[in-house]
Amino acid sequence: GQQVMQIPQYQHVQEGEDFTTYCNSSTTLSNIQWYKQRPGGHPVFLIQLVKSGEVKKQKRLTFQFGEAKKNSSLHITATQTTDVGTYFCAGQSWASGTYKYIFGTGTRLKVLA
Amino acid sequence: EPEVTQTPSHQVTQMGQEVILRCVPISNHLYFYWYRQILGQKVEFLVSFYNNEISEKSEIFDDQFSVERPDGSNFTLKIRSTKLEDSAMYFCASSEQVTEAFFGQGTRLTVV
Numbered sequence: 001g002q003q004v005m006q007i008p009q010y011q012h013v014q015e016g017e018d019f020t021t022y023c024n025s026s027t028t029l030s031n032i033q034w035y036k037q038r039p040g041g042h043p044v045f046l047i048q049l050v051k052s053g054e055v056k057k058q059k060r061l062t063f064q065f066g067e068a069k070k071n072s073s074l075h076i077t078a079t080q081t082t083d084v085g086t087y088f089c090a091g092q093s094w095a096s097g098t099y100k101y102i103f104g105t106g107t108r109l110k111v112l113a
Numbered sequence: 114e115p116e117v118t119q120t121p122s123h124q125v126t127q128m129g130q131e132v133i134l135r136c137v138p139i140s141n142h143l144y145f146y147w148y149r150q151i152l153g154q155k156v157e158f159l160v161s162f163y164n165n166e167i168s169e170k171s172e173i174f175d176d177q178f179s180v181e182r183p184d185g186s187n188f189t190l191k192i193r194s195t196k197l198e199d200s201a202m203y204f205c206a207s208s209e210q211v212t213e214a215f216f217g218q219g220t221r222l223t224v225v
């Protein structure tokens with residue numbers, strides 16, 4: 001079945017450093033979403049990417065969707081302690097005959113002040 | 114701001130018992146979902162529900178599980194004969210279309 005992997009699994013950075021998490025799908029995606037989950041919290045939607053090669057920015061966050069629509073990345077510039085949490089990608093693949101979103105394995109970010 | 118609400122926030126149950134987890138999706142949303150997250154692991158899709166019926170379910174969602182929309186506002190997940198490995202955070206989510214999903218705060222289920 002469809003699998004969505006993320007690397008790295010964990011990342012510790014000093015406050016002010018940049019951070020990137022990468023998401024890779026075993027199948028071509030129709031679209032991909034990114035969620036952030038704070039410790040003890042629930043996933044909160046960040047963004048959705050639909051087009052091949054799409055790049056979207058939200059303040060210090062930059063999201064990219066690969067040309068082949070099988071991978072994506074989230075880059076945070078100049079991390080802050082408020083960025084702490086686990087970042088999940090979630091991919092949807094209509095070609096698989098399904099509309100469900102498969103969540104990635106997540107990248108847990110710790111920011112050291 | 115509208116939000117998805119889930120009750121209870123924490124449920125402790127004896128192994129073998131049945132539990133019902135409750136969710137109130139955002140009122141104008143048409144698609145409803147249940148996800149599960151075992152502690153420290155990824156979010157796993159269980160089931161999606163649309164137009165008063167299950168639209169998709171995962172291999173996790175076997176005969177032990179069922180969902181219901183008993184009235185116009187509630188969306189429930191029933192787990193029969195709970196097992197220790199059912200202990201997890203259960204998230205309800207809803208969406209207007211098959212796009213951005215809004216998650217509830219979750220119900221932490223502990224099976225003892």
